[in-house]
Amino acid sequence: MxxxxxxxxxxxxxxxxxxxxxxxxxxxxxxxxxVFAVERLAERVSKEALKVKCVPTSFQARQLVIQHNLPLTDLEIHPELDICIDGADEVDSQMNLIKGGGGCLLQEKIVASCSKKLVIIADYTKDSQKLGDQYKKGIPIEVSPIAFVPIQNRIQKLYGGKVELRMAVNKAGPVITDSGNFILDWREFNQDINWNEINTELLLMPGIVDTGLFIQMASISYFGLADGSFKSRECL
Structure with missing residues (x-):
């Protein structure tokens, strides 16, 4: 490994x-x-007879739960969750997150917002002082397809940096999210800005569905280290 x-x-x-x-x-x-969290959860269910139900944040997560024979449910049946366990593309010193590198940011944020506690799991490369220190693929922004060019231009004009439409790898055209939207990736942004204010301003732009900025949402982050140990950071 x-x-x-x-x-x-x-x-x-x-x-x-x-x-x-x-x-x-x-x-x-x-x-x-x-993937490792679901494997461990399945182990505990088998060995300790834990009774749990799982709300997946994406098609991939749903398939993972099914493969490990864990009980599925959804937000219609259980609109309030005890905990959400999710990864992150980057975590800064203030526990702000970049998420959405895999294109599931909207559903991830909805499920996280319905949880009493959001627990982030990541490896040591995701631990940064400032957003953008290590993760260079940009901040994902999910947009309605009709609005991607106006939003692209507006972000670059107001905040600088480069905003690019995320293109698919094994198909022609852009990436389509599980909700049928496009994703813009905002790169080369100013790292010394108030992310709470910027996130609020972005969410007010017509056409933006949601952002990959998870601000003041995580309760604790666990960073695994190369020797098999870990460190944690809690929200102050």
Whole structure:
């Protein structure tokens, strides 16, 4: 197993072991680190007879839950969750997050907002002082297809940087999210800005569905290290 996967596994196991209790309704995030969390959750269900139900944040997460024979539910049946375990593309010193590199930011944010506690799991490369220190792919912004050019121009004019339409890899054309929208990636932004204010301003722009900025949402982050240990950071 690579050092990165060792780190991801350490963070995932710490989160599941420390925060999941029998009877919990759990939001299951998306991404490679969450795979290890679901594996550990399935182990605990088998060994400890935990009673849990899972709300997935994406098609990928749903398939992962099904593969591990964990009970599925949704926000219609359980609109309030005990905990959400999800990954992040970057976490800064103030516990602000960039999420959405995998294109599931809208559903991830909805599920996280319905949870009493958002627990982030990541490897050591996602731990930064400022957003943009290590993650260079940009801040994802989910937009209505009709508005992507006006939004692209407006962000660049108001805040600088470069905003690009995310293109698909194995198909012609742009990436389409699970909700049928496009994703813009905002790169080369000014790191010394008030992310809470910027996020609020972005969300007021007609055509923006949501952003990959998760501001003041996470309760605690676990960062796995290459030696199989982990460190954590809590929201102040």
């Amino acid at each position: 690579s050092c990165i996967n060792i780190a991801k596994k350490a963070a995932a196991r710490a989160a599941v072991d420390r925060h999941v209790k029998s009877g919990n309704i759990i939001g299951i995030g998306s991404g490679s680190t969450v």
